[in-house]
Amino acid sequence: MSGLYTCITCRVGFSTLDLQRGHYKTDWHRYNLKRKVAELPPVTADTFQQKVLAQREKAIEDEEATTATCEICNKHFNSKNQYENHLKSKKHKDVVTKHTSKLREEIEKNKEKITENAEGTDNSDLPENEKRLMKDCVKRKHLKTKYQLPVVRRSS
Numbered sequence: 001m002s003g004l005y006t007c008i009t010c011r012v013g014f015s016t017l018d019l020q021r022g023h024y025k026t027d028w029h030r031y032n033l034k035r036k037v038a039e040l041p042p043v044t045a046d047t048f049q050q051k052v053l054a055q056r057e058k059a060i061e062d063e064e065a066t067t068a069t070c071e072i073c074n075k076h077f078n079s080k081n082q083y084e085n086h087l088k089s090k091k092h093k094d095v096v097t098k099h100t101s102k103l104r105e106e107i108e109k110n111k112e113k114i115t116e117n118a119e120g121t122d123n124s125d126l127p128e129n130e131k132r133l134m135k136d137c138v139k140r141k142h143l144k145t146k147y148q149l150p151v152v153r154r155s156s
């Protein structure tokens, strides 16, 4: 610390009273005051500057985030309204229908793969409680199918 006048909060020194007074009005000083309340150490003017810049960039990003994208159709929209209109459009609904049926196919395929793999997996390296949890799941699955069976059974 140097100078006759100091700011204890920011741990800086000033050569004149005016400079010190001016400093008390800066955002940097206010920011450090808030940090002090939160029991955090003060940041230097440089760090504060960087934080401000980062904040600005984030604000720009947030603004960009308000523009919507339909990931299914891979289309970008400049406003939420445009996006909502697109969601209602037949074109989008067609794509969604196609997309979901394709997704379902993929899920079914993966399911088959998962069950195939599950048969051969050894759970010995799992912790005891996790093993038990898995057993419970399996049990529950069995119970479910048991109770569901009479419903799907066809009366002959």
Ligand SMILES: [Zn+2]
Binding pocket: 007, 008, 009, 010, 011, 023, 024, 028, 029, 030, 032
């Ligand atoms: Zn200060």
Ligand SMILES: [Zn+2]
Binding pocket: 070, 071, 072, 073, 074, 075, 086, 087, 092, 095
């Ligand atoms: Zn779409």
